[in-house]
Structures are given as structure tokens and as C-alpha cells.
Amino acid sequence: MPRDEILPGTLHLLILKTLARCGELHGYQIARTIQQNSENVLQVEEGSLYPALQRMLLKGWVKAYWATTSENRRARFYRLTPAGRKQLQIEQSQFERVVGAIARVIQTA
């Protein structure tokens, strides 16, 4: 099934939401979760995932730390910060507003 591109600007929202739902994940897991939760529609490019994570680290929305996975592998895990939670709310409401507006425009009864 052809995979669609992530809408520009929504990657942060997707990552934040994923982390909010799942607590702590490492990079690979985030990508997989988004893919799974979107029923394979959305595929996150690693080329955009990691830069995005770095940006979110810079802004203080997520926190990163090294830990071992269930298979005893060393990986860097990410977790939301309170600021991140706030950002999630902001971005979610913004997204819903925009999408709602678009929907209204294209809905020609």
C-alpha cells in the first residue's frame, strides 16, 4: 500500500501525541508506533524524525536519556515534559481548528 507523506508541520504533533500515549519510547519505537497507529498510512522518514526530536529537545518539550530496552539493547528513550504536554494541547487544538476549517471549505453540500 502506497504510504502518504506526513503533512508538513504535523510531525511534532504526532510525536508528542505518541509519547503522551505511550510514556517513554526510543526513536525506532516512535516511528513504528506512528506507522501502526495510522494503520500503515503514515510512514515517518528517519531523515525527518531525528532532526524533529532534536528540535523538540532544544525547545524543552521532550527529555532524552539512555537506557536498556527489554532485549538488553542500549537505546535513547524520550519522554514528554510538562512543557511538552502543554505544547501538545496547543498543537492539537490548532490542528483541529485548521482541519475543521479545511473540511468546511471542501464540504460542498
Added chain:
Amino acid sequence: MNNVREWARRIAILLRRHKFDLDMDEEIRAHLALKERELQQGGLSPAEAHAEARRQFGNSLALRESSRDSWGWTLLEHLAQDLHFAFRKFRKSPAFTAVAILTLALGIGANSAIFSVVDAILLRPLPIRNPSQVVVVQLNIPKINLFHTPVDPPSFHTFSRHTNIFESTALYLNTNLNLTGAGQPQRLVGMRTTASLFPLLGVHPLVGRTFTAAEDVHGAGHVVLLSEALWKELFGAASNVIGRYVQLDRQSYEIIGVLPAKLQILYPDVQFWIPMALSPRAFKGDLCCTMLGRLRPNITRQQAQTVLGIDAAHEVESAPPWARPMFAGFSISVTPLMQEETGDISHPLYLLLGAVLFLLLIACANVANLLLARGSIRSREMAIRAAIGAGRRRIVAQLLTESLLLSLAGGALGLLFAWWGITALVDFAPANLPHPQTIHLDASVLAFTFIVSALAGIFFGVAPAMQASKVDLTDSLKESIRSGPSISRHGLRRALVLSEIALTSVLLVGAGLLLQSFAKLLDVNPGFNPTHLLTLQISPSKQVSAAQTAWRRQYAEFSRTLLSRISAMPGVLYAALSDGPPLMHPYNSVFLIRGYHPGANGPQPHADTVSTSPEYFTTMKIPLLYGRTYTDEDIQAKNPVVVVDEALANRFWPGQSALGKQVGYNNKGPWYTIIGVVGTVRSHTLARATRGTLYFPAYYPGMSLLVRTVSNPAALAPVIRAQIATLDPTQAVYSVKTMSQRISESVAQQRFATALLALFAVLALILAAIGLYSVMAYVATQRTHEIGVRMALGAQRRDVLRLVLGQGARLALIGVALGVALAFALTRVMASLLFGVTPADPITFVGVSAMLLLVALVACYVPARRAMKVDPIVALKYE
């Protein structure tokens, strides 16, 4: 607050870059491993999974870099990388780096030096309160050729009444007095001023106070303010100097204050100030004094000028009928103080700044050429960079960083050159360069140097950077240089050399014109014999008005005795006294000619008036043309006499004898009969011809002593001083110089400008020659293969020489042609500095062109010879 934390995180990452990279690498590896495993589970073989994972993942290096980018330090990191790389590159080619930095240091240093002079003198505001509102009020009386003259006290009072224009006004004039009562009398330079001056300027005394209005009244006011320098000299800067006394011209003055040294910037060498204390009749009608005014905050100069213009009109109307023709065209000028202070010197200084900028442009062109040459050598390096992913912008950024590094290093070294230059300049500076002691490398000069260095770096770096970054990957990665660099690279280097030659031409023409002017100036016949002539100024220690006849007779006796004693000394031929020797700006006044009425529109007769002792003309070796000169008897005689110079005689009695004609100052007499006509001398400057001089026989206190000696005049100075002291110990003797010294000082400004411009022109010529040489060497090397072919086809070595020289000569010719055209357009700017030479003087233009072509041919000769000596077989194989 969030911003602060964000910045803190940024800085943390910056400091732990290495750890960041390691972490990133590990994270990527982990991600890849997991992906691989997923693919394996999906059915691919390990090898296939590995490859597919990597393929899906993409460029990990790019990923790591773009992750890094998110933190925003990329620019800084790139800069650091570029700097590091540039340093390494420069260390590997020390010769290139040294030449480039030296060339830039020369150009930038010269600019900094001249700029510091311009800054200190023209740009820095005067050290007074709100200097832009202070103006000088002067009169213009065109009918008697007087412009921007001082005012007389009645006019001062009239103008000062306009309190709606002026917040305050002040009046002052020079008064030099002898410091007496303390050993050998010392001549001091001083000013008489109204009490309003210091509040007007906003200058506060270091110690004590300034004058009160009560002290500024006639009869009162034997108080004095000392300059800081005099305070240190006489009292060792003692703090208890207030209330002590000094004796000036045998009068006691109480010291009430000390003025700060910064006042020296406006009033150099003024050592004391006393109150004006004008009597109602003093200086009436005498254009004696400088008037300053502080304009009210909202008043402009033009407004003041208009209002005062009305006053001028009134003054003309209220003048007596016989004086009214003199006032035609009378006007009042209101000039900002700053302009008045720097008026004469601003033009030559800005010209020098322009010239030195040309020098910098030539230096930049040379360095650009060097960079272009390097660019072609580095084409492989550029190709590799492009191949591994550097965008054009990144390459250009790196090359510009190198250029900036060069230019900033050049700027730093240039500051050192500038510092030396300034030290030399200040020593060599002409007398009318105001306050040279304030010229130094201060913050604004440093800022200027930095900005100029940065701009220069960009200016000469851009074109080579753009050139070098234009990479044709396949060609450059292969070894072949046969195709050679593109025509455009050639063209750029040629264009640079052309512009260098053109700019050098302009500088050379300018220098040539100034040199000719200077030579012509020194060639001027001053009208007298200046060699072996000593000048001294003497003044008695008693301020007297000329009306005290007893004193005058006594002084005449003293003068005659002094002159006879001095002429009798061994080594002395003649001695004389004069109150207006040549080059010392004699008085000028209007006079009347008996029986001549100029009419309403005719020029009023006016001339320099000089009083001398009878031996003056013999001492000065001024030729007597007709009639006779005066003797001591004529001074006492009932019929007063006068001697005129040829200029005056020809002006008023052309074609006839002036002997027997009579002149005077008052229609009621006395009339002076002209008994002789002498040769004309240059009374003011070498450049300015006088309009006429009247010589009167008289002895006045304060005349200059002129001594014609057999040989070395300076050697006799101490003996003459001693002689004067023996005769009258209260005389102060000062300003002892030989006439040759005075002449040299009078042309100091021209010498200064000429020497500097000549220096810049020579430096430019050297740089341009080097530039031309390097381009020709390069071009000749490029054509080696072609030369081989030509020789193989039968060309002689001579033909090759001609070929290369011809190319160089063509280049030089075009450059010179451009330069001459440019010079033609630009030299009119310096017309006011020239003497006896027009800005389009053909001799200069032809001479400069010839010299440049010659130098160019010499510069091309070496590469041409090298090309000529090439072995054709080697040349053919040359790729």
C-alpha cells in the same frame, strides 16, 4: 524565560559536541539494527536486510548533520571549521600569505593613518558646549578687497543687540605681552576677551573662576587667567596660585584662575587671558577683533545672517557720504566655528583621503589577482568538496572566510604601519594643521580600520570565490589543465590589472601636478634676497600708545643705536627694522590719493602699509627702480615722504612716473610725497602677489629686526640677542628664525600634501607593476604550449619575445588610456591646490603616461624573456 532555558540548552550542546556526535551515531546504529531485524523477520536474508535497511534509512551522515542543524550552531561550527582550515592553508603557503598580508597592510595602514588625521581635525567635535551652535561673525568689504575680516567693537555692540538670535556673544583679540619682573623678559601670547567668552564656550576653569562683568570694564580688571601649560611652567601647577600676581609689561595682574589644556585645541599657544575692558573710543573703526556668537537653539545660521544683513544695510546708510562708496557690496558672514577653524585644511585632507583610498583599491586588486591565481591551483580541492556535497554557498563561504582572515590580519598589521605613519606625519605636519598633538589611534580609528578591513576582504574575495566555486566536476577531477581555465578567469585578471594601472595613473598625475606646483612655488622670485637673512622680533616691556611722543623719540634713539651696533658686529653686513617684513602679513589699509576720486563704482585705493628704518631696502636687497629711498632726516622733516613699490605705481600711475605724487589718509592732510619706487616683494605668501605697498620711515616698538649676515645667520643669533640685552634688558626677543626657514614654513602645507601624494603614487606604481608582472607571468605560462607550437612552426625567439611583450604593452596601453581619461575628469578637484599649473597640464599627462608605459614594459620583460627561453620540445609536451 523559556528563551533563556533554550539558550542554556544550546550552549550545553555546543560544549559537548563530541558527545552529541557519539550519541547520535549510537542512536542511528541502534535504529538501523532494529530495522534490519524487522526486515529479517519479514523474510529477507541478513545481507539483503542489511542493505535494505540502509537504503530505507537514507544518508546517515546527512541525517546526523541535519540533526545537528536543529540546534542552530551550524553557522558557528562552519565558521570555526573554515577558520581552522584557512589557518592551515596559509601556513602551508607562507610566501603567498606574507605578500598578501603585507600588501593589504600597506593599503589599510595608509588609510588608517590619513583617517586618524581627518578624524582628529575634521570630524571630532570641538571641546566646547554644543559646538554646532557657535558661530563666527565677520565682515566682507569687497571694495577694499577685505573678506571674512574681524569686526570692530561698535559693530560688535550693534550685532549683540539681537538677543532673539544670539544667546550670548563674545569679542576677543590677540595681545602679546612681556612677562616682566622675573629675570629675562619673556614674550607671552595672550588674548583680551570679554567676560562672556568662557560661559559662551562652556569652558570651566581647572582652578579658580573666570572674569566677572565688573572686571570687564575700562580701568578695572587687572586680573588674568593662565593656561594650564603656563601654570605648570611658572608655578609648577601649585594649587595655591589663586591670588598670586604676575607682571605683564610691568603691570601687576592678579591670577584668578587656570584654564584647562583642552582650550589649546581652539586657541593653540595662548598662554594668558585678560579682560577686554574696552574704553568707549578704543579700536573705533578698527577691524581688530574676533566675534563669536552662540545661536539660540532654534535659530539657524541663515536666519542669523539675514538679521545681521539688515544691520549691515543700516550701517552703510548711516556712514558718512565720503565713506559710502567703500561700502558697496558690504555684507556680513556668519560661519560655524568648526568651519572657520578647519576651512583651509579640509580640502587637501579629503583629497589625501581619496588618494589613499585609491591606493587601497590597487592593493585589493593585487590580492584579488593573487587569490585568482591560487584559485586555479586549487580547482581539484574545490571539485572534491563539491563532490562530497558542499553546496556552492558553503564553498564561497569558506573562501570568503579565508579572504576575511587575510584582510583582518592585514588590517592588524596595517594598524602598526599607521601608528608609525602617524608619528612621522605629526613631526612633518605643516603649521596650519591644527592641534596635531590630538592625532592618535583612538576608538574611531580602530573601528574604521576594522570596517575597512572587513569590506576590503569581501571586496577582493568575492570575485575569486565565485570563480573558484564554479566547479566543472569532470574536468577538474581529471588531471588535464590543457583546456586551461575559462576565458572569464583570464578576463577578470586582465580587468583587475587594467583598473590598477588606471588608478595608478590618476595618482601619478595628481602627484605630478602637485610636484610641479611646488617647484613653481619655490621658484617664485620673492622680490628680495632671502639667503643669509636673520629675523627676530623684539618688543619693549611697556604697553604704550603711539601718541606718547617722548617715548617714541626715546624708542627711535634706541632703535638707531641698536641698528648701528649690530651693523658694526663682525659677520653682519646690514641691519634694519620693519613692522611688516615679507611673508609676515603686513597691515593693509585704505588710503587716499591727492587729486584722485575713484567714483562711486571705482575701487578704493588700498595697500599694505609698512614702516621701516631707512636701511631696510639695502638690508633686504630690494632694488630701487626710480627716485631714492628715505633717510633718518626724512623722519624728522616737515614734508613727510613715502616710498611705493612697482605694483602700486603701475596700478595707479601706469605709464607715468609716480614720483612726486601724493598720498594720505585724511583729506585735510598730512600728504606724503612719493620719493621713490622699489621692486615688489611677496608680502603675504609666495603664491599671492601683493597689490601694492606703501613704505614709511618710522621707528615703532614691536618691529622686527632683520639682519643680513655674511654667512650662517643662525650662528649670529645668540650674539645679537646679547647685544639687545646689553642695550635694553627689558626687551623680549622671540621668534628668531632665518628668512629661509620662514619661506620653508610658508610652503609647509604644499610640501606636506605633495610629499604624501607622491608617496602614495610611488607605492601605487610599485603595486601595479607587481600586479602586471604576476598577470603577465601567469599568461605567459598559460601560453607555453602555444609558444611551443609557434616555435616548432618556425618562430624565432625574438618573435616570441615580441608576442609576449606585445600582449603586455597592449594591456598597459589600455590601462594608461583609461587612467588618463579618469585623471582628466578627476584632477579638476584639486585645482585649488595648484600653482602655476592647470589641472589638465599636458606635460604632466604625457610624462606620466610615458613613465607608466616604461615601467609596464620593464614589468613584462622578465616573463617575456622566460617565455622566449622556453625549449620548444618541452613546451609542446606541456599540458
